[in-house]
Structures are given as C-alpha cells and as structure tokens.
Amino acid sequence: MRKSLPFTFFHMHPKALLLEWQQEPNTELLHEINCFKTTVKNHLKEIHQITQGYCTLLIQWKNDLENPAEVKAKLETLFWNIDFSKGNEKLKHWTIPVCYEGEFALDLEELSSGLNLSKEEIISLHSQPTYKVFFIGFLPGFLYLEGLDSRLFFPRKKTPRLEIPKGAIAIGGKQTGIYPALSPGGWQILGNTPIPLFNPDKKNPCFAASGDTLSFDPISYEEYQLILKAKNPTKYLTKKG
Amino acid sequence: MIEIQNAGWYTTIQDLGRFGHQSLGVPVSGAMDLIAFNWANRLLNNDPNAACLEMTIKGPSLKFHQATHIAITGALMPALLNFNPVKMYEPIQINKGDILQFSTTKGGCRTYLALLGGLQTETVLGSKSQYKGLTRQHHIDKKSLIPFQEIPFPPKRAKIKKQLINYGDLKLEAFEGPEYHLLDTASKNTLKKKKFSISQNNNRMGYRLNEKIMQQLPQIWTAPTLPGIVQLTPDGTLIILMRDAQVTGGYPRILQLSDDALNLLAQKSTRDRIKFEITSLQ
Numbered sequence A: 001m002r003k004s005l006p007f008t009f010f011h012m013h014p015k016a017l018l019l020e021w022q023q024e025p026n027t028e029l030l031h032e033i034n035c036f037k038t039t040v041k042n043h044l045k046e047i048h049q050i051t052q053g054y055c056t057l058l059i060q061w062k063n064d065l066e067n068p069a070e071v072k073a074k075l076e077t078l079f080w081n082i083d084f085s086k087g088n089e090k091l092k093h094w095t096i097p098v099c100y101e102g103e104f105a106l107d108l109e110e111l112s113s114g115l116n117l118s119k120e121e122i123i124s125l126h127s128q129p130t131y132k133v134f135f136i137g138f139l140p141g142f143l144y145l146e147g148l149d150s151r152l153f154f155p156r157k158k159t160p161r162l163e164i165p166k167g168a169i170a171i172g173g174k175q176t177g178i179y180p181a182l183s184p185g186g187w188q189i190l191g192n193t194p195i196p197l198f199n200p201d202k203k204n205p206c207f208a209a210s211g212d213t214l215s216f217d218p219i220s221y222e223e224y225q226l227i228l229k230a231k232n233p234t235k236y237l238t239k240k241g
Numbered sequence B: 001m002i003e004i005q006n007a008g009w010y011t012t013i014q015d016l017g018r019f020g021h022q023s024l025g026v027p028v029s030g031a032m033d034l035i036a037f038n039w040a041n042r043l044l045n046n047d048p049n050a051a052c053l054e055m056t057i058k059g060p061s062l063k064f065h066q067a068t069h070i071a072i073t074g075a076l077m078p079a080l081l082n083f084n085p086v087k088m089y090e091p092i093q094i095n096k097g098d099i100l101q102f103s104t105t106k107g108g109c110r111t112y113l114a115l116l117g118g119l120q121t122e123t124v125l126g127s128k129s130q131y132k133g134l135t136r137q138h139h140i141d142k143k144s145l146i147p148f149q150e151i152p153f154p155p156k157r158a159k160i161k162k163q164l165i166n167y168g169d170l171k172l173e174a175f176e177g178p179e180y181h182l183l184d185t186a187s188k189n190t191l192k193k194k195k196f197s198i199s200q201n202n203n204r205m206g207y208r209l210n211e212k213i214m215q216q217l218p219q220i221w222t223a224p225t226l227p228g229i230v231q232l233t234p235d236g237t238l239i240i241l242m243r244d245a246q247v248t249g250g251y252p253r254i255l256q257l258s259d260d261a262l263n264l265l266a267q268k269s270t271r272d273r274i275k276f277e278i279t280s281l282q
Helices: A027-043 A068-080 A108-115 A119-127 A221-229 B034-043 B185-193 B259-265
Strands: A007-013 A016-021 A047-052 A056-061 A093-098 A131-136 A143-146 A161-164 A168-172 A175-178 A183-185 A188-192 A213-218 A238-240 B002-006 B010-014 B052-056 B061-064 B068-074 B079-081 B092-094 B099-102 B110-115 B171-176 B196-202 B206-209 B229-232 B238-241 B253-257 B273-279
Touching: A007 A056, A007 A068, A007 B171, A007 B253, A016 A027, A016 A068, A027 A047, A027 A056, A027 A068, A027 A131, A093 A221, A108 A119, A108 A188, A119 A188, A119 A213, A143 A175, B034 B052, B034 B068, B034 B110, B034 B259, B171 B259, B185 B273, B253 B259
Parallel strands: A093 A213, B171 B273
Antiparallel strands: A007 A016, A016 A056, A047 A056, A093 A238, A131 A143, A131 A213, A161 A183, A168 A175, A168 A188, B002 B061, B010 B052, B052 B110, B061 B099, B068 B092, B068 B110, B079 B099, B171 B253, B196 B206, B196 B273, B206 B238, B229 B238, B229 B253
C-alpha cells in the first residue's frame, strides 16, 4: 500500500495545475494516469480541459484558481479513492495496414545498412510488436507510441526533411510514429499507411485514444492503392475490443 | 460578402479559439491579443466568440458587398474608408460597395477588425480560427470572399470604459515554470535583469528571442504545454509558445507568461525588447 502521493502539484498558470509523476514512463503509470484523468473529468465538472504527457496531467480551469490548496486537497482525495485494479473496458486494439515498399520506404535502405539488418528483418521487427498509445500531441492525430523493438532504435536525421508525406510511418530514436499530415520532420521513414489518422469533419476526429494498443499489418502496393481509393478507407482498419 | 482586394502581410480569421481537442493534438489557436479582440466585439455588442480578422503589420484592402457595421481595435493601423481616414475603437457604418484600405501599424503588431454579427466562415471542431490542416485556408488570400450576415440595424451602443494599453511597455509578467528551480543563480539573474529582444523568428506558433541562457537543462518527458510557456532549448535559445503552438513539448519550461503578458507580447515583433517580471505561484 502506497502512503505518499505519487505525483507532485505545480501551479503553472493562475488557471492551471500541473501534476507530475517523478518516474520513468511505463504502461502501469499510463493506466494510473488514465484512471485518474477519467475520475477527475467525472467529478470536477468545472474543469475546462485536461491533457496528458508521459508522466503528467495538466488541468485547466476557465477562471483563475482562487483557492488552489482546496482544489489540490480535492484531487488528492479523488486519487486515493480510485480502484486501480479495475481494467478499462473501453480500450481497443487497432491493426493499421502499412505498405513498406518502393516510394513509401524512403529510408529503409539507410536503416538497413545502418542497423545491419535486411529490409525484410526490419519490416518483420516493426510489424510484430503490439504498441501502446501513450497520448496524442505534436500534430493533430500524432500518436505517441511505446513498444519499438530496441534493435530498430535509430537516430533522427541530422537535417530534417522539409516535407514528410501524410501517413508516413517513421522511426526517431527510440520511438516510432505515424505522420498524420504533411509536415517537416527528422524521423527515418520506412512505410506509409493509407488510413487517415485525423479527420476534423468527424465527430471523433481521431480513432485511437490514450491506452489503446496498435499493430502494423504489412500490405502490398496494390492493396495500398485499393484502400486509398476506397470511399471509406477507415473500414480497412481492424478494431478489436 | 467581403472581397479581399489585397491580403496584407498576414491576415487570418480568428475567434476565441478551439477548446476541448487538445488531447487529440489540436492547438488552441484564437486571437493572439485577446484584449483587443474582445474589445472589437464588445463595441458592436457581438457574441464574445464572433470571428474577426486578425491583421498583422500591414493590413489588407477590402471591398464590402453588403452594408454592415465594423469596429477596429488593437495596434494603431491607419485605415481609409473610401479614401477618408476612419477612427479606431468606435463602431463605423459601412455601405454596400465601400472600400476599406489598411496601411502599416504604427506601434503594436496586430489589429482586429470586427463586423456586426461576426464573419460567417466554416466552423471546424467548434472554432472558426484558421489553422493549417484543419480549416480549408490557413490565412486570407487575395480574391478570398468572406461571407457575413447583413444586419440592417446598427449595433446597440455598448458602454465601454476605455482602458489604454501601452504596447511599448517592456515588462511581461511571468511565473516560475516547472524547471525554473533547476537554473543556477547566474541564469536566474540573467532572466530577471536582462532586456531580451525578439528575433525575426516570431509568428503565431512561437517567438524566439535573440539572447541566450547559457545553461543546459535535461530534456523532459514530452508533456502538455500552454500558450505563454517559455522553453529553453539545448543551444540556450528561449522560445515563447504562442496560440498556434504544439500542444505538447519536450524542452524544459522555465517560465509561464501571464495572460496579460501573452496579449501584450502579441503586439510586439522583430527587434522589440521585453523584460520578464518574475513571480512564483507556488
């Protein structure tokens, strides 16, 4: 049984409290943060926004906090009353089709020589694991994923590309991710998905949520074109849970 | 309809911003100087979230295809209505076919043009604020047509106490950020005493400063950010995040500007000087 609060409060802005966990990110911590986030959302209706990072929650109010001590005490009580052993039934697993071929695999050659692995080995190592979605940030619909095989860790490009295509699957350091829109970036590109990661016209613009899991399913160039031309490409996304 | 005859240097449509989608990586956006923005809408008795034009440094030339009323606030940006000078900070009647031409700012950086009933452009995720990848356009172009509703009666006279803000004021109120305590005494003294200047790298996403803080702090695990956070990058550069900034970041956060300071900073541009007035909220 834990006796002391695992996070600290930092009054970052008159309207915002930052909660920081002093530990390395891991899936247990993610579960704890997500449970707490849901509880806070359900119990403190006056909250304007709540966002998260690897080891942080940022809670914002519409107006200045007049009595931060009282709010902190309330949050602390909420935290101690959560049953963290309960799983979250809302979590889903997504299988994302990825083409690791030709024009999409811009840096696969460089990764192959740099990592001393064949292209096939890289594709297999990248598409086998189950990745955990930690949170969404950087760009609308950019998922921070955990679970990259350490044999695929590879430094970012010294000079970032000015344009990374929409849907690019890339590796940067110890992370892997999907570029949801055309943007500059320094990650090494090994494939592309025809599935849109972010659609502002939808009620739920991004299908994935913090805590979900995800895996990549290698597809051929022909299959890629077929999905891209489909009326609703999202139906090629397989969902479980 | 407003016809844009000349777009000016950088003109966008803004409202109060896009809320509730930051957990999907969507920036807040919204008017850079919310004080001037709110004022423009209040002069016309508009809804507080009515969309306005945000005009930067050099304003556009506009032709009105319908009658309406407008109000101009923020940085002093002289304007001619059918070749006659117009006043800022009061409602102005516009007739069909009128041409409004803005020139360059004289003190301040951003000027707001509100229109009775607000601009009626697309709403994406609850906001009309333009942002690349979300709205069809991310700024106003020449030949753009901006729809609005013709309201035949003038706005109800709003009672507003004039509150003058000196855009030349150097002082920006800032709170100690989460990593401030990791700075050594020399760095803290530099932050407190030095006058910093704004580099040419300043836009709606962020302002980079010219002077550096020569102390390296460890990177942090990527965490949520807020507009007004002052980040310290590994080469010592200070970046102040503005309203279109990314919603998460991994650079140490040494200061957080107050809302008033953020609004004031939005009226500053390349080579303007600032001085942090640091207090703690802890």
